[in-house]
Amino acid sequence: AQRVTQPEKLLSVFKGAPVELKCNYSYSGSPELFWYVQYSRQRLQLLLRHISRESIKGFTADLNKGETSFHLKKPFAQEEDSAMYYCAPLENQAGTALIFGKGTTLSVSS
Amino acid sequence: GAVVSQHPSWVICKSGTSVKIECRSLDFQATTMFWYRQFPKQSLMLMATSNEGSKATYEQGVEKDKFLINHASLTLSTLTVTSAHPEDSSFYICSVPGQGTFGEQYFGPGTRLTVT
Numbered sequence: 001a002q003r004v005t006q007p008e009k010l011l012s013v014f015k016g017a018p019v020e021l022k023c024n025y026s027y028s029g030s031p032e033l034f035w036y037v038q039y040s041r042q043r044l045q046l047l048l049r050h051i052s053r054e055s056i057k058g059f060t061a062d063l064n065k066g067e068t069s070f071h072l073k074k075p076f077a078q079e080e081d082s083a084m085y086y087c088a089p090l091e092n093q094a095g096t097a098l099i100f101g102k103g104t105t106l107s108v109s110s
Numbered sequence: 111g112a113v114v115s116q117h118p119s120w121v122i123c124k125s126g127t128s129v130k131i132e133c134r135s136l137d138f139q140a141t142t143m144f145w146y147r148q149f150p151k152q153s154l155m156l157m158a159t160s161n162e163g164s165k166a167t168y169e170q171g172v173e174k175d176k177f178l179i180n181h182a183s184l185t186l187s188t189l190t191v192t193s194a195h196p197e198d199s200s201f202y203i204c205s206v207p208g209q210g211t212f213g214e215q216y217f218g219p220g221t222r223l224t225v226t
Contacts, residue, residue, distance in 0.1 A: 006146065032213050040128065043218065044217040046214050046215075049213070051213075056133075096213065097156050099156060100155075102152070102153045103153045
């Protein structure tokens with residue numbers, strides 16, 4: 001069965017510390033991978049997608065097909081990064097629903 | 111990115127009544143929209159895929175007679191929670207697939223339903 005695992009429910013770090021939010025997937029084939037973020041009282045929004053290999057707000061994510069992982073990283077966390085982060089693989093592109101991991105709450109304190 | 115609106119943003123209803131939630135794609139036409147449900151401090155769970163011009167596709171365990179979906183036009187999908195009960199209280203979120211091939215989706219702000 002298709003599955004997305006975000007093992008950490010809560011990740012608390014101090015400002016300036018490195019951050020890694022883990023995501024492992026179990027999908028047949030080669031899914032496309034996304035990270036979405038939900039800030040407090042805001043709608044869910046796309047943070048980054050693997051296919052575009054971009055860095056958004058200092059976050060990057062590397063796809064490791066051998067480990068079937070797509071961990072989200074940032075070298076220096078900021079307080080405004082505090083939010084809920086969801087990993088979402090997409091098996092088939094355009095028009096297919098996203099299936100989300102359980103999410104990780106990132107709390108960055110000063 | 112696309113703009114997706116939902117109406118109402120929050121609603122309180124009495125047990126046994128029905129509530130309709132609208133999802134609109136404001137920037138482009140969408141033949142497909144998705145409905146999710148989110149309980150407090152939990153992830154989004156896909157409920158159904160709304161298809162313009164045809165019946166919605168429901169995920170396993172979602173009662174299609176309870177959660178009626180109507181994709182009335184290429185920019186509007188509605189979710190009606192029929193005979194609502196307190197356990198239906200949740201945050202309902204819709205999304206619209208992007209027009210590109212990257213597979214990204216655009217989410218509405220959500221509707222908070224409270225059934226008393």
